[in-house]
Amino acid sequence: MDRALLLGFVLILAAAVGGTIAVASSRPHERARRPKSPRETSRSRRQTGAPTTATELVISKAPIAEAGSTMTAVLTQQVEEVSPEESGMTRRRFFNRAAGSLFATYGLVLGTSMLAFFWPRLSGSFGTRVDAGPIKDLKALLTTSDGQPSFAVVSEARAYIVPVSEPELATSQFAQPGLEVDGVMALWWRCVHLGCRTPWCASSIGFECPCHGSKYNLLGEYEAGPAPRNLDRFAIELTKDGRLIIDTGTIVQTPRAPSQTVEYPRGPSCI
Numbered sequence: 001m002d003r004a005l006l007l008g009f010v011l012i013l014a015a016a017v018g019g020t021i022a023v024a025s026s027r028p029h030e031r032a033r034r035p036k037s038p039r040e041t042s043r044s045r046r047q048t049g050a051p052t053t054a055t056e057l058v059i060s061k062a063p064i065a066e067a068g069s070t071m072t073a074v075l076t077q078q079v080e081e082v083s084p085e086e087s088g089m090t091r092r093r094f095f096n097r098a099a100g101s102l103f104a105t106y107g108l109v110l111g112t113s114m115l116a117f118f119w120p121r122l123s124g125s126f127g128t129r130v131d132a133g134p135i136k137d138l139k140a141l142l143t144t145s146d147g148q149p150s151f152a153v154v155s156e157a158r159a160y161i162v163p164v165s166e167p168e169l170a171t172s173q174f175a176q177p178g179l180e181v182d183g184v185m186a187l188w189w190r191c192v193h194l195g196c197r198t199p200w201c202a203s204s205i206g207f208e209c210p211c212h213g214s215k216y217n218l219l220g221e222y223e224a225g226p227a228p229r230n231l232d233r234f235a236i237e238l239t240k241d242g243r244l245i246i247d248t249g250t251i252v253q254t255p256r257a258p259s260q261t262v263e264y265p266r267g268p269s270c271i
């Protein structure tokens with residue numbers, strides 16, 4: 001999974017857990033502070049046998065503390081109903097809090113997504129340096145079982161790896177530092193006309209764009225169609241341990257090839 005997305009999920013999860021803990025820990029405190037609602041008061045009274053009407057008089061008798069007196073005094077206590085406003089948790093307040101929580105969660109998710117989107121990608125994806133793997137494994141894919149030239153795909157770099165021999169390179173437009181390494185080049189698979197992905201055609205041994213019919217040979221040299229130039233290519237290099245690195249941040253454009261360096265088409269076209 002992408003590192004930035006993973007970070008986003010972790011942040012959301014941490015916020016959710018933190019919020020749940022905060023709410024859970026605050027409830028007993030709030031309950032202790034908050035006056036009882038009428039329903040709670042009524043329930044409490046029913047359980048204790050207390051009066052349940054809204055405003056009631058509780059009458060009790062107490063002896064007058066005078067020596068020899070047989071009189072009693074009547075004591076009264078008024079029990080008043082607690083209104084919803086006084087109870088501290090009205091329906092309006094509940095919905096206000098719910099709406100606030102909802103907006104806070106939405107803002108958190110939105111902020112995390114934006115952070116993940118703009119998080120710098122330093123390697124491993126398009127626009128950066130992509131490790132395409134051991135070059136010997138890639139080169140093993142560049143020849144078919146019947147000896148025909150072929151290509152390899154590096155999806156993370158949106159690149160085709162194609163073979164190029166020394167003589168071909170010497171007579172092409174691509175004999176410049178950084179475009180060829182150990183007999184391979186890396187082409188951007190994007191058609192230079194309007195950007196369609198240009199698929200491989202095994203019968204003609206080249207790349208043929210189905211969108212408007214541009215055609216390129218094995219090295220990505222322009223052959224036909226509305227494309228204004230050859231397929232673009234990436235700078236590449238080889239690590240000490242033999243891995244091919246494709247620098248998808250360095251794109252090299254070349255004009256239409258004046259002549260074909262390699263034969264094309266070698267069979268029927270695919271489009």
Ligand code: FES
Pocket residue numbers: 191192193194195196209210211212213214225226227
């Ligand atoms: S996009 Fe490839 S020919 Fe138009």
